[in-house]
Amino acid sequence: MSGETPDADTYALRTYDLPIIDAPTLNYTPPMPQSYRPRIALIGAGGIASAHLDAYRKAGFDIAAICNRTLTKAEALRAEFFPNAVATDNYDDLLNDTSIAVFDITPHPDVRFGMIEKALAAGKHVLSQKPFVTDLDAGETMIKLARENGVRLAVNQNGRWAPHMAYMREAVRTGLIGEVTSSHAHMHWDHSWIARTPFNDIHDLILYDFGVHWFDFMSSLLGDRMQTVFATQARAKDQSAKPPLLSQTLIQFEGGQSSLVFDGSVKHGALDSSFIGGTKGSLYSVGKDLNAQSVTLTTERGEARPELVGTWFNDGFAGTMGELLSAIEENREPNNGASGNLQSLALTFAAIKSAHTGAPIEIGTIRALP
Secondary structure (H helix, E strand, C coil), X not given: CCCCCCCHHHHCCXXXXXXXXXXXXXXXXXXXXXXXXXXXXXXXXXXXXXXXXXXXXXXXXXXXXXXXXXXXXXXXXXXXHCCCCXXXXXXXXXXXXXXXXXXXXCCCHHHHHHHHHHHHHCCCEEEEECCCCCEHHHHHHHHHHHHHCCCXXXXXXXXXXXXXXXXXXXXXXXXXXXXXXXXXXXXXXXXXXXXXXXXXXXXCHHHHHHCHHHHHHHHHHHHHHXXXXXXXXXXXXXXXXXXXXXXXXXXXXXXXXXXXXXXXXXXXXXXXXXXXXXCCEEEEEEECCCCCCEEEEEECCXXXXXXXXXXHHHHHHHHHHHHHXXXXXXXXCCXXXXXXXXXXXXXXXXXXXXXXXXXXXXXXXXXXXX
């Protein structure tokens, strides 16, 4: 053999402590419009609506109406969060109210599609609950309709403004770690609570409803570089919930690799971690749950540990609406726009198809939820 012989420390992959340096200041907190404060209607009073309204109240948004087919639920949310709002069970009345410019539409996808279509046709800007659609072609139709009516259509991928995800994404966007060569996320937590809820009837729950946040995160990092995905699902031995609570996903992308692990049956010792490796540095976050995360940015200069502010719940919800309002004010496409979200859904659909078939799937070839 020619060349230098590695010493024992090199063989052992031994690393050395780096100096602690000041963390760069990044614009990762929920965006807010400068002066645009339109009247907003919240459509749907289900379980997630409280998180929306709590975030909007803190952000100072103007919630003019709360609509639900069961009027008493809309009235209860109005009393708790926005006493001056109108509570109604008549969606069409809100469509005809020209003083309301933005609709936050939260019901399930099977009824949400028609609501979004009507709102866009009526000239309303729309924030859609995730997942945006269950069919990519239908999503493209909605995007075209928004464009034809001169309005913005965004998706409530609130994980994008979880402080740790937002900081890491912004660090990647600004080039602090160079080109991404690896991205990995591991979630180990107890998801057995779903056994007592309607979520228990969603077979692909972990990949479809929960994992979509991380698929969206990976898509926001990797974009068109993503190529194929391979996924598996399994039931934990002691789980009571009907859907498989264990899943793992491998994503092949040009010049790198990515993985996600979801262990949804860990009753003790919960852990949530993410790692992003790049040509000039790396990012690592770790914590016991979605809200309590610490981030380390490492480059040749040293290690930076930013003091993050905010929490995923409920600041992430302020971020999705704040970004939509900022985009309307600045006449641009929102960063959580529906067009970009279709890429996240293409990854999600392909992962579910892979879990069903046991084969790797080219991202973009599965056009609808399997």
